[in-house]
Amino acid sequence: MFPDVEIAEQFLYEREQLIMGLSFALAKSARAGRSLDGHTLTDRDLISALTSLAQSYQTLVESSLIYEQPTANLAHQQIAREVAAMVREFREAESKHLGYSRLRDSEVLKALVFLLRMGMARTSGRPKSRAFADFLYAQFPADPSAVAAPEAAGSRIVIP
Numbered sequence: 001m002f003p004d005v006e007i008a009e010q011f012l013y014e015r016e017q018l019i020m021g022l023s024f025a026l027a028k029s030a031r032a033g034r035s036l037d038g039h040t041l042t043d044r045d046l047i048s049a050l051t052s053l054a055q056s057y058q059t060l061v062e063s064s065l066i067y068e069q070p071t072a073n074l075a076h077q078q079i080a081r082e083v084a085a086m087v088r089e090f091r092e093a094e095s096k097h098l099g100y101s102r103l104r105d106s107e108v109l110k111a112l113v114f115l116l117r118m119g120m121a122r123t124s125g126r127p128k129s130r131a132f133a134d135f136l137y138a139q140f141p142a143d144p145s146a147v148a149a150p151e152a153a154g155s156r157i158v159i160p
Contacts, residue, residue: 001120002054005113012114018103019111021086026050026115027136029075029082041075043123043132049079050116057109083112 012019030041052069059067071077087108091101122132 001117002058002113005058005110007110007114007117011107011110015107015111018090018107019114021090022083022111022115023136024140025082025086026079027140029079030133030136031142032078032082040130041133042127043119043129044127045073045075046079046132046136047116047119047123048073049076050112050119052076053080053083054109054112054116057105057112061106061109 026046030046052071056066056068059065068080071080087103091103094101094103119132122135123129124131
C-alpha cells in the first residue's frame with residue numbers, strides 16, 4: 001500500500017476538493033460498472049483499479065515516464081478513465097480560476113494512495129465485499145434531490 005508515500009494531515013485539508021473529486025469519480029464509475037456485463041463491482045475491483053492508477057502515478061512522479069498498466073478488465077478501464085477525466089477537469093478548473101494549474105502529479109499520487117488506504121480499511125477482504133463501494137455510494141447518493149434537499153428525501157428518525 002505504498003509505504004514510501006507519506007500523507008500529512010495538512011495535505012488532506014489543502015487538497016480536500018481533489019480527494020472529494022476522485023471519490024466522486026470512483027462512486028460514479030462504480031455505479032456505471034454495475035451494468036457492465038451484469039457484473040457488480042466489488043471492493044476488490046475498486047482497490048485493484050486504485051492500485052494500478054497509483055502505480056502509474058508513482059512511475060510518473062519518480063521517473064517522468066507515463067506508463068499505464070494494461071488490463072483486460074472493463075470495469076478497471078472504466079474506473080481509470082473516470083479518474084483521469086476528474087484529474088483533467090480539476091486541472092482545467094484550477095487554470096480557469098487561477099490562470100494556471102497548481103496540481104502536481106505527486107499530489108494526485110498522494111490522493112490516490114489515501115483513497116486506496118481508506119478502501120483497504122473499509123473492506124472486509126472477502127471476495128464479494130462491497131463495504132467500500134457502499135461507503136462511496138452513501139457519500140454520493142444517486143438521487144441528487146437527497147443531496148440538494150435532505151428534508152424532502154424523508155427523515156429516518158421515528159418520533160412517537
